Amino acid sequence: MPRETLHEMLLALLLYLACLLPEVTMHQKTKEVYWHFNTTLLLMGTNLNASSVFNVEWCAQLNRNKEVSILTYSPSSKNIYINESYKKRVVFSHTNFSLTIHCVTFSDEGVYTLTIQLLDKQQQIYKSRVTVIIPVSNVHITRQTSAPHQGKNITLNCLGTEGNAISYSWQKCNQPLPIGNRTILSKDNASLTLINIQQSDIGNYRCVAQNVLSSGHKDFILQLCAETGVSPWWSYGIYGYPGYLGYAIVIFYIFSWVKRTRKSSSKGQSDTIYENTTFETPPTNSCKRVPPVYIKYVKK
Ligand SMILES: *[C@@H]1O[C@H](CO)[C@@H](O)[C@H](O)[C@H]1NC(C)=O
Ligand SMILES: *[C@@H]1O[C@H](CO)[C@@H](O)[C@H](O)[C@H]1NC(C)=O
Ligand SMILES: *[C@@H]1O[C@H](CO)[C@@H](O)[C@H](O)[C@H]1NC(C)=O
Ligand SMILES: *[C@@H]1O[C@H](CO)[C@@H](O)[C@H](O)[C@H]1NC(C)=O
Numbered sequence: 001m002p003r004e005t006l007h008e009m010l011l012a013l014l015l016y017l018a019c020l021l022p023e024v025t026m027h028q029k030t031k032e033v034y035w036h037f038n039t040t041l042l043l044m045g046t047n048l049n050a051s052s053v054f055n056v057e058w059c060a061q062l063n064r065n066k067e068v069s070i071l072t073y074s075p076s077s078k079n080i081y082i083n084e085s086y087k088k089r090v091v092f093s094h095t096n097f098s099l100t101i102h103c104v105t106f107s108d109e110g111v112y113t114l115t116i117q118l119l120d121k122q123q124q125i126y127k128s129r130v131t132v133i134i135p136v137s138n139v140h141i142t143r144q145t146s147a148p149h150q151g152k153n154i155t156l157n158c159l160g161t162e163g164n165a166i167s168y169s170w171q172k173c174n175q176p177l178p179i180g181n182r183t184i185l186s187k188d189n190a191s192l193t194l195i196n197i198q199q200s201d202i203g204n205y206r207c208v209a210q211n212v213l214s215s216g217h218k219d220f221i222l223q224l225c226a227e228t229g230v231s232p233w234w235s236y237g238i239y240g241y242p243g244y245l246g247y248a249i250v251i252f253y254i255f256s257w258v259k260r261t262r263k264s265s266s267k268g269q270s271d272t273i274y275e276n277t278t279f280e281t282p283p284t285n286s287c288k289r290v291p292p293v294y295i296k297y298v299k300k
Protein backbone atom coordinates (compact mmCIF):
# COMPACT_ATOMS: atom_id res chain seq x y z
CA MET A 1 0.00 0.00 0.00
CA PRO A 2 1.40 3.45 -0.89
CA ARG A 3 2.52 5.64 2.00
CA GLU A 4 0.15 8.50 1.05
CA THR A 5 -2.93 6.30 1.22
CA LEU A 6 -1.93 5.07 4.69
CA HIS A 7 -1.49 8.65 5.89
CA GLU A 8 -4.85 9.62 4.51
CA MET A 9 -6.55 6.71 6.20
CA LEU A 10 -4.95 7.54 9.56
CA LEU A 11 -5.96 11.17 9.21
CA ALA A 12 -9.53 10.19 8.37
CA LEU A 13 -9.64 7.92 11.41
CA LEU A 14 -8.36 10.72 13.69
CA LEU A 15 -10.94 13.15 12.33
CA TYR A 16 -13.66 10.56 12.81
CA LEU A 17 -12.63 10.05 16.44
CA ALA A 18 -12.38 13.81 17.03
CA CYS A 19 -15.90 14.29 15.71
CA LEU A 20 -17.21 11.44 17.77
CA LEU A 21 -15.96 12.73 21.12
CA PRO A 22 -18.05 15.93 21.44
CA GLU A 23 -21.14 13.85 20.79
CA VAL A 24 -20.37 11.57 23.68
CA THR A 25 -19.56 14.33 26.18
CA MET A 26 -21.63 17.47 26.57
CA HIS A 27 -19.17 19.76 28.21
CA GLN A 28 -20.45 23.12 29.37
CA LYS A 29 -18.57 26.27 30.17
CA THR A 30 -17.36 26.67 33.73
CA LYS A 31 -19.79 28.75 35.74
CA GLU A 32 -18.42 31.32 38.17
CA VAL A 33 -20.04 31.09 41.58
CA TYR A 34 -19.29 33.63 44.32
CA TRP A 35 -20.45 32.70 47.74
CA HIS A 36 -20.52 34.42 51.12
CA PHE A 37 -18.12 32.99 53.63
CA ASN A 38 -19.75 30.80 56.34
CA THR A 39 -23.10 30.48 54.58
CA THR A 40 -24.82 27.63 52.78
CA LEU A 41 -23.77 27.09 49.19
CA LEU A 42 -26.17 25.63 46.61
CA LEU A 43 -24.67 24.11 43.49
CA MET A 44 -27.31 23.64 40.84
CA GLY A 45 -28.15 20.24 39.43
CA THR A 46 -30.12 19.58 36.24
CA ASN A 47 -33.67 19.15 35.14
CA LEU A 48 -33.02 15.71 33.63
CA ASN A 49 -35.51 12.98 34.31
CA ALA A 50 -33.77 10.72 36.84
CA SER A 51 -35.11 7.61 35.12
CA SER A 52 -32.76 8.27 32.19
CA VAL A 53 -29.69 8.56 34.39
CA PHE A 54 -27.30 5.73 35.09
CA ASN A 55 -24.87 7.39 37.52
CA VAL A 56 -24.22 10.80 39.11
CA GLU A 57 -20.92 12.00 40.55
CA TRP A 58 -19.93 15.20 42.35
CA CYS A 59 -16.23 15.85 42.71
CA ALA A 60 -14.07 18.91 43.28
CA GLN A 61 -10.66 20.13 42.29
CA LEU A 62 -9.90 22.25 45.33
CA ASN A 63 -7.60 25.24 45.02
CA ARG A 64 -5.01 23.48 47.09
CA ASN A 65 -4.62 21.12 44.15
CA LYS A 66 -6.55 18.34 45.80
CA GLU A 67 -8.97 16.28 43.76
CA VAL A 68 -11.72 15.01 46.06
CA SER A 69 -14.68 12.81 45.39
CA ILE A 70 -17.69 14.15 47.28
CA LEU A 71 -20.40 11.66 46.32
CA THR A 72 -21.66 9.17 43.76
CA TYR A 73 -25.26 8.16 43.28
CA SER A 74 -27.01 5.56 41.17
CA PRO A 75 -30.70 6.37 40.61
CA SER A 76 -31.60 2.83 39.55
CA SER A 77 -30.25 1.18 42.69
CA LYS A 78 -30.67 4.28 44.90
CA ASN A 79 -27.15 3.55 46.13
CA ILE A 80 -25.32 6.59 47.41
CA TYR A 81 -21.77 6.98 48.57
CA ILE A 82 -20.83 10.20 50.41
CA ASN A 83 -17.24 11.03 51.37
CA GLU A 84 -16.93 10.67 55.15
CA SER A 85 -15.58 14.24 55.62
CA TYR A 86 -18.58 15.72 53.76
CA LYS A 87 -21.36 13.64 55.34
CA LYS A 88 -22.27 16.21 57.95
CA ARG A 89 -22.02 19.22 55.63
CA VAL A 90 -23.72 18.29 52.38
CA VAL A 91 -27.29 17.72 51.27
CA PHE A 92 -27.86 16.04 47.92
CA SER A 93 -31.10 16.16 45.94
CA HIS A 94 -32.03 12.76 44.44
CA THR A 95 -34.39 14.43 41.98
CA ASN A 96 -32.40 17.31 40.48
CA PHE A 97 -28.89 16.33 41.72
CA SER A 98 -28.16 19.70 43.30
CA LEU A 99 -25.53 19.78 46.04
CA THR A 100 -25.83 21.96 49.14
CA ILE A 101 -22.73 22.59 51.26
CA HIS A 102 -23.09 24.19 54.67
CA CYS A 103 -20.72 26.76 56.19
CA VAL A 104 -18.37 27.24 53.26
CA THR A 105 -14.83 28.36 54.06
CA PHE A 106 -11.85 29.30 51.94
CA SER A 107 -10.70 25.66 51.89
CA ASP A 108 -13.86 24.88 49.89
CA GLU A 109 -12.75 27.08 47.02
CA GLY A 110 -12.18 25.28 43.76
CA VAL A 111 -13.86 23.84 40.69
CA TYR A 112 -16.81 21.56 41.38
CA THR A 113 -17.80 19.06 38.72
CA LEU A 114 -21.11 17.28 38.33
CA THR A 115 -20.82 14.31 35.97
CA ILE A 116 -24.02 12.62 34.86
CA GLN A 117 -23.79 9.30 33.01
CA LEU A 118 -26.90 8.66 31.01
CA LEU A 119 -28.31 5.21 30.30
CA ASP A 120 -27.53 5.71 26.59
CA LYS A 121 -23.80 6.00 27.48
CA GLN A 122 -23.67 9.78 26.92
CA GLN A 123 -22.50 11.96 29.70
CA GLN A 124 -23.09 15.53 30.79
CA ILE A 125 -20.55 17.56 32.71
CA TYR A 126 -21.26 20.77 34.62
CA LYS A 127 -18.44 22.77 36.17
CA SER A 128 -18.69 25.58 38.71
CA ARG A 129 -15.76 27.56 40.02
CA VAL A 130 -16.53 28.50 43.61
CA THR A 131 -14.93 31.61 45.12
CA VAL A 132 -15.64 32.38 48.75
CA ILE A 133 -16.13 36.05 49.55
CA ILE A 134 -16.24 38.06 52.75
CA PRO A 135 -18.22 41.26 52.20
CA VAL A 136 -16.34 44.56 52.46
CA SER A 137 -16.97 46.46 55.65
CA ASN A 138 -15.61 49.36 57.65
CA VAL A 139 -13.55 51.01 54.93
CA HIS A 140 -11.16 53.58 56.35
CA ILE A 141 -8.41 55.90 55.18
CA THR A 142 -5.14 56.57 56.95
CA ARG A 143 -2.81 59.33 55.85
CA GLN A 144 0.94 59.44 56.05
CA THR A 145 1.34 63.20 56.32
CA SER A 146 0.02 64.78 59.51
CA ALA A 147 -0.11 68.39 58.30
CA PRO A 148 -0.49 68.79 54.54
CA HIS A 149 1.22 71.99 53.41
CA GLN A 150 1.29 73.40 49.94
CA GLY A 151 4.15 71.86 47.94
CA LYS A 152 4.35 68.76 50.13
CA ASN A 153 3.26 65.22 49.27
CA ILE A 154 0.46 63.35 50.94
CA THR A 155 -0.30 59.62 50.83
CA LEU A 156 -3.73 58.24 51.62
CA ASN A 157 -4.01 54.52 52.37
CA CYS A 158 -7.39 52.87 52.01
CA LEU A 159 -8.29 49.63 53.75
CA GLY A 160 -11.38 47.61 54.54
CA THR A 161 -11.08 45.90 57.92
CA GLU A 162 -13.08 43.01 56.49
CA GLY A 163 -13.45 41.66 53.02
CA ASN A 164 -11.34 39.78 50.51
CA ALA A 165 -10.70 40.03 46.78
CA ILE A 166 -11.15 43.80 47.16
CA SER A 167 -10.45 46.22 44.35
CA TYR A 168 -9.99 49.91 45.09
CA SER A 169 -10.72 53.06 43.15
CA TRP A 170 -10.62 56.78 43.96
CA GLN A 171 -12.89 59.69 43.26
CA LYS A 172 -12.50 63.40 43.79
CA CYS A 173 -15.72 65.32 44.36
CA ASN A 174 -17.74 62.36 43.03
CA GLN A 175 -15.79 62.19 39.75
CA PRO A 176 -13.25 59.49 38.90
CA LEU A 177 -9.87 60.82 39.97
CA PRO A 178 -7.81 61.84 36.95
CA ILE A 179 -4.43 60.14 37.17
CA GLY A 180 -1.74 62.60 36.19
CA ASN A 181 1.81 63.58 36.95
CA ARG A 182 1.00 64.57 40.49
CA THR A 183 -1.39 61.73 41.34
CA ILE A 184 0.17 58.33 41.87
CA LEU A 185 -1.64 55.11 42.70
CA SER A 186 -0.05 52.05 44.23
CA LYS A 187 -0.16 48.83 42.20
CA ASP A 188 -3.37 47.64 43.83
CA ASN A 189 -4.84 51.18 43.84
CA ALA A 190 -5.22 51.02 47.62
CA SER A 191 -2.98 54.02 48.26
CA LEU A 192 -3.05 57.38 46.58
CA THR A 193 -0.15 59.85 46.67
CA LEU A 194 -0.57 63.48 45.74
CA ILE A 195 2.74 65.08 44.82
CA ASN A 196 3.44 68.76 45.41
CA ILE A 197 -0.05 69.58 46.66
CA GLN A 198 -1.63 72.80 45.44
CA GLN A 199 -4.74 74.83 46.26
CA SER A 200 -6.46 73.09 43.33
CA ASP A 201 -6.04 69.74 45.09
CA ILE A 202 -8.26 70.78 47.97
CA GLY A 203 -11.47 68.78 47.99
CA ASN A 204 -13.23 65.62 48.94
CA TYR A 205 -11.44 62.36 48.10
CA ARG A 206 -13.36 59.12 48.21
CA CYS A 207 -11.94 55.62 48.30
CA VAL A 208 -14.32 52.96 46.97
CA ALA A 209 -13.52 49.41 48.04
CA GLN A 210 -15.51 46.63 46.43
CA ASN A 211 -15.65 42.95 45.71
CA VAL A 212 -18.19 40.95 43.71
CA LEU A 213 -20.70 40.81 46.55
CA SER A 214 -20.42 44.20 48.22
CA SER A 215 -18.82 47.60 48.29
CA GLY A 216 -18.02 50.34 50.75
CA HIS A 217 -16.42 53.75 50.71
CA LYS A 218 -14.77 56.34 52.88
CA ASP A 219 -14.29 60.07 52.32
CA PHE A 220 -11.28 62.20 53.12
CA ILE A 221 -11.40 65.99 52.94
CA LEU A 222 -8.07 67.48 51.94
CA GLN A 223 -7.35 70.90 53.35
CA LEU A 224 -4.07 72.74 53.31
CA CYS A 225 -2.39 74.03 56.44
CA ALA A 226 -1.24 77.67 56.39
CA GLU A 227 2.38 78.01 55.29
CA THR A 228 4.07 78.36 58.70
CA GLY A 229 1.33 79.75 60.90
CA VAL A 230 2.97 83.26 60.76
CA SER A 231 2.68 85.43 57.69
CA PRO A 232 5.99 86.91 56.55
CA TRP A 233 6.59 90.41 57.97
CA TRP A 234 7.13 92.01 54.58
CA SER A 235 3.79 90.93 53.24
CA TYR A 236 2.22 92.33 56.37
CA GLY A 237 4.11 95.60 55.93
CA ILE A 238 3.10 95.94 52.32
CA TYR A 239 -0.50 94.84 52.49
CA GLY A 240 -1.44 95.23 56.13
CA TYR A 241 -1.71 98.00 58.68
CA PRO A 242 0.14 100.44 58.82
CA GLY A 243 2.28 99.82 55.70
CA TYR A 244 5.77 101.04 54.84
CA LEU A 245 4.84 104.70 54.97
CA GLY A 246 3.27 104.21 58.38
CA TYR A 247 6.44 102.68 59.79
CA ALA A 248 8.56 105.42 58.30
CA ILE A 249 6.43 108.07 60.02
CA VAL A 250 6.41 106.22 63.36
CA ILE A 251 10.20 105.77 63.27
CA PHE A 252 10.68 109.42 62.29
CA TYR A 253 8.60 110.65 65.24
CA ILE A 254 10.33 108.36 67.71
CA PHE A 255 13.67 109.46 66.40
CA SER A 256 12.90 113.17 66.78
CA TRP A 257 11.35 112.59 70.23
CA VAL A 258 14.52 110.82 71.37
CA LYS A 259 16.62 113.69 70.01
CA ARG A 260 14.51 116.26 71.88
CA THR A 261 14.66 114.26 75.10
CA ARG A 262 18.43 114.01 74.80
CA LYS A 263 18.79 117.73 74.24
CA SER A 264 16.66 118.63 77.26
CA SER A 265 18.43 116.18 79.57
CA SER A 266 21.89 116.39 78.09
CA LYS A 267 23.41 118.19 81.02
CA GLY A 268 25.07 115.01 82.30
CA GLN A 269 22.23 113.45 84.25
CA SER A 270 23.00 110.02 82.97
CA ASP A 271 25.79 108.24 81.21
CA THR A 272 23.40 105.93 79.57
CA ILE A 273 21.77 107.31 76.51
CA TYR A 274 19.34 105.64 74.19
CA GLU A 275 20.93 107.05 71.15
CA ASN A 276 19.42 105.02 68.45
CA THR A 277 16.25 103.25 69.36
CA THR A 278 14.78 101.24 66.56
CA PHE A 279 11.69 99.14 66.26
CA GLU A 280 12.45 95.90 64.59
CA THR A 281 9.77 93.85 62.91
CA PRO A 282 6.50 94.66 64.60
CA PRO A 283 4.33 91.82 65.86
CA THR A 284 2.55 90.44 62.89
CA ASN A 285 0.38 87.65 64.09
CA SER A 286 -2.01 87.26 66.96
CA CYS A 287 -0.78 83.68 67.62
CA LYS A 288 2.86 84.57 68.17
CA ARG A 289 3.53 87.98 69.67
CA VAL A 290 7.17 89.03 69.44
CA PRO A 291 8.03 92.03 71.63
CA PRO A 292 9.80 94.86 69.79
CA VAL A 293 13.55 94.86 70.24
CA TYR A 294 15.37 97.99 71.47
CA ILE A 295 18.98 98.35 70.58
CA LYS A 296 20.84 100.03 73.36
CA TYR A 297 24.06 101.91 72.83
CA VAL A 298 26.04 102.96 75.85
CA LYS A 299 28.14 106.12 75.50
CA LYS A 300 31.50 105.90 77.12
C1 LIG B 1 -20.31 31.08 61.17
O1 LIG B 1 -21.70 31.31 61.41
C2 LIG B 1 -22.16 30.81 62.64
C3 LIG B 1 -23.68 31.00 62.72
O2 LIG B 1 -24.13 31.92 61.79
C4 LIG B 1 -21.45 31.51 63.77
O3 LIG B 1 -21.87 30.99 65.02
C5 LIG B 1 -19.96 31.29 63.61
O4 LIG B 1 -19.25 32.03 64.59
C6 LIG B 1 -19.49 31.74 62.25
N1 LIG B 1 -18.09 31.40 62.07
C7 LIG B 1 -17.19 32.24 61.56
C8 LIG B 1 -15.80 31.73 61.47
O5 LIG B 1 -17.52 33.35 61.18
C1 LIG C 1 -33.33 20.98 43.47
O1 LIG C 1 -33.71 20.36 44.68
C2 LIG C 1 -33.39 21.04 45.86
C3 LIG C 1 -33.82 20.20 47.03
O2 LIG C 1 -34.71 19.21 46.70
C4 LIG C 1 -34.01 22.42 45.86
O3 LIG C 1 -33.62 23.13 46.99
C5 LIG C 1 -33.60 23.16 44.61
O4 LIG C 1 -34.21 24.43 44.56
C6 LIG C 1 -33.96 22.35 43.39
N1 LIG C 1 -33.70 23.07 42.15
C7 LIG C 1 -32.54 23.18 41.50
C8 LIG C 1 -32.59 23.93 40.20
O5 LIG C 1 -31.49 22.77 41.91
C1 LIG D 1 -39.54 10.42 33.78
O1 LIG D 1 -39.62 9.47 32.74
C2 LIG D 1 -40.53 8.44 33.00
C3 LIG D 1 -40.50 7.45 31.85
O2 LIG D 1 -39.32 7.49 31.16
C4 LIG D 1 -41.94 9.00 33.17
O3 LIG D 1 -42.83 7.98 33.47
C5 LIG D 1 -41.93 10.04 34.28
O4 LIG D 1 -43.17 10.69 34.37
C6 LIG D 1 -40.86 11.11 34.01
N1 LIG D 1 -40.81 11.99 35.12
C7 LIG D 1 -40.78 13.33 35.02
C8 LIG D 1 -40.72 14.10 36.27
O5 LIG D 1 -40.81 13.85 33.93
C1 LIG E 1 -12.84 12.93 51.09
O1 LIG E 1 -12.67 14.30 51.49
C2 LIG E 1 -11.45 14.54 52.13
C3 LIG E 1 -11.45 15.99 52.60
O2 LIG E 1 -11.78 16.85 51.59
C4 LIG E 1 -10.30 14.26 51.19
O3 LIG E 1 -9.07 14.45 51.85
C5 LIG E 1 -10.37 12.83 50.70
O4 LIG E 1 -9.39 12.60 49.70
C6 LIG E 1 -11.75 12.56 50.10
N1 LIG E 1 -11.86 11.17 49.70
C7 LIG E 1 -11.92 10.80 48.44
C8 LIG E 1 -12.08 9.34 48.20
O5 LIG E 1 -11.82 11.61 47.55
Ligand SMILES: *[C@@H]1O[C@H](CO)[C@@H](O)[C@H](O)[C@H]1NC(C)=O
Nearest residue numbers: 151152153154193194195196
Ligand atom coordinates in the same frame (compact mmCIF):
# COMPACT_ATOMS: atom_id res chain seq x y z
C1 LIG F 1 7.30 64.19 46.69
O1 LIG F 1 7.38 63.06 45.85
C2 LIG F 1 8.25 63.22 44.75
C3 LIG F 1 8.13 62.00 43.85
O2 LIG F 1 8.08 60.81 44.58
C4 LIG F 1 9.66 63.41 45.27
O3 LIG F 1 10.55 63.61 44.18
C5 LIG F 1 9.69 64.62 46.18
O4 LIG F 1 10.97 64.75 46.78
C6 LIG F 1 8.66 64.50 47.28
N1 LIG F 1 8.58 65.75 47.99
C7 LIG F 1 8.56 65.81 49.33
C8 LIG F 1 8.44 67.18 49.92
O5 LIG F 1 8.63 64.81 50.04
Ligand SMILES: *[C@@H]1O[C@H](CO)[C@@H](O)[C@H](O)[C@H]1NC(C)=O
Nearest residue numbers: 178179180181182183195196
Ligand atom coordinates in the same frame (compact mmCIF):
# COMPACT_ATOMS: atom_id res chain seq x y z
C1 LIG G 1 3.42 65.61 32.87
O1 LIG G 1 4.83 65.47 32.72
C2 LIG G 1 5.23 65.44 31.36
C3 LIG G 1 6.73 65.15 31.30
O2 LIG G 1 7.29 65.11 32.58
C4 LIG G 1 4.88 66.78 30.73
O3 LIG G 1 5.25 66.77 29.36
C5 LIG G 1 3.38 67.03 30.84
O4 LIG G 1 3.06 68.31 30.35
C6 LIG G 1 2.94 66.93 32.27
N1 LIG G 1 1.49 67.02 32.29
C7 LIG G 1 0.85 67.74 33.21
C8 LIG G 1 -0.65 67.74 33.12
O5 LIG G 1 1.42 68.41 34.06
Ligand SMILES: *[C@@H]1O[C@H](CO)[C@@H](O)[C@H](O)[C@H]1NC(C)=O
Nearest residue numbers: 167168169179185187188189
Ligand atom coordinates in the same frame (compact mmCIF):
# COMPACT_ATOMS: atom_id res chain seq x y z
C1 LIG H 1 -6.53 51.11 39.24
O1 LIG H 1 -7.36 52.18 38.82
C2 LIG H 1 -7.29 52.46 37.42
C3 LIG H 1 -8.20 53.63 37.14
O2 LIG H 1 -7.93 54.67 37.98
C4 LIG H 1 -7.74 51.24 36.64
O3 LIG H 1 -7.60 51.49 35.27
C5 LIG H 1 -6.89 50.04 37.02
O4 LIG H 1 -7.38 48.90 36.39
C6 LIG H 1 -6.95 49.82 38.52
N1 LIG H 1 -6.05 48.75 38.88
C7 LIG H 1 -6.39 47.78 39.77
C8 LIG H 1 -5.35 46.75 40.06
O5 LIG H 1 -7.49 47.77 40.32
